[in-house]
Amino acid sequence: MTSSTIILAFALMLIVEGxxxxxxxxxxxxxxxxxxxxxxxxIRFFGLAAVLLGLMLMLLAxx
Numbered sequence: 554m555t556s557s558t559i560i561l562a563f564a565l566m567l568i569v570e571g572x573x574x575x576x577x578x579x580x581x582x583x584x585x586x587x588x589x590x591x592x593x594x595x596i597r598f599f600g601l602a603a604v605l606l607g608l609m610l611m612l613l614a615x616x
Contacts, residue, residue, distance in 0.1 A: 574581040
């Protein structure tokens with residue numbers, strides 16, 4: 554993996570992460586507030602699920 558690929562991946566992540574607060578800031582704020590009220594274990598579960606899904610997508614993209 555070259556450094557330009559890593560930079561492109563990071564740029565894409567920033568674009569995707571910025572779309573929701575840009576398009577619907579009030580809805581994003583409400584969602585963020587709900588997330589902060591979740592128990593830590595539930596947040597960790599969603600974080601782990603996101604990491605595993607990302608790894609699976611990377612493996613699929615490699616084929």
